Amino acid sequence: MPHRAGSLATVANAIAEFGGVIGDVTTVSVGRRESIREITVEVRDKPAAEQLAVTLGGLEGVSIHWFHDRAFIAHDGGKLEMRSTREIKTNQDVRDVYTPGVARVCTAIAEHPQIAPRFTTLGRSVAICTNGTRVLGLGDIGPVASLPVMEGKAIFYSQLVGLSAVPILIDTKDVDEFVETVVRIAPSFGGIHLEDISAPECFEIERRLIEALDKPVMHDDVHGTAVVTLAAAIAACRHVGRRLDEAVVGQIGLGAAGWGIATLIKDAGAERVVGFDPMPAARERAAASGIEASGSLEDVMAVADVVVATSGRPGLIDPSLVRPGQVILALTNPDPEIDPDDALAAGAAFAADGTSVNNVLGYPGIFQGALQAGATGITTEMKRAAAWALAGLTVESELVPEVLDPEVHSCVAQAVRQAAIDAGATGPAV
16 A cells, blocks of 8 residues: 555545454555555455455555455464374384383283373373264354364364364264264273264263263263353353342253253252243253243243343344343354343343353363363263353453463363362373
């Protein structure tokens, strides 16, 4: 663009008029007559990006040299690789990590299987298993198309708690085949993380794997989301001076995430949990878990002190349904069931959407704590401990703590580890 006063403002104004949101602005070079800047802009979709490039290129003295989708740049070549934790420099190193030294370790593990987590990757490895039947808001896109999500999950495991997570794509929608496949590959991993599997199959798959395997198994969409939502509900109640165990909680949407949230909040001691879902099967599943199944959204809004919504339906909650003093967590992304500002204007004491309630706050520390304790499963007590740890780390102005703070995940892991030990749900400690 021309290197003169107002040029950057002209470009920024054009982006704003187009509806783009500016992120980073980096100066690449500045000359006497022109400057080159890299500007990151958030737009609706690829056609909008292309049109914005044409619009900016039409400004006087402005030319677009290239434009890229940052998401594709971040995924180029994949996001994971297998690395060794030992550097091989000498022949003695070869003898130590491979033959003949490796034979002594193998023999020891054969005689004492409980030492395997210490002397192999079992103590710090997780399999992220999916068939891609319910990926984010994209639905059934298949296992290969789901791989970028699984790679992203694995990055957080590595960066936040130092666990090695490997995506396992299972190309079947059959419950029996899925369970059999995971059981057969399970000896390679310390824990099994289930992800993006459609309901109700996800419930059956998790139940059967928990029964079959003597190691931590958890469906993150159900339980990881529930842990972080429980923490957010505790923090939200604290904001308004209300106790969760004295509150009626309404859960709108009883799919995988909603069912997990409702059951965990009930187990955490909420006075009542009332749920609504338009699908009869979802209401029946909730009722079988001790959740009061309501016949309508309006009924839930009329009795709930705390409302949690995971319906997947933006704008579902009309502001007229909001009662004064309610706490409302409308968690559907990217557009919530009700805008927090609209909820507050209608009388809610506290309102938030799903931008900060991210299950990345839960699953890394939960699995790390479980593996550290040598846990044979992930119990309700461990999930509650994780939620209370997160709630305890939340400062007054926040709903949840900072997701990229390693200390947050370390505290969650410590709480989960201790809960596992206290409950006696442990094998050999790592």
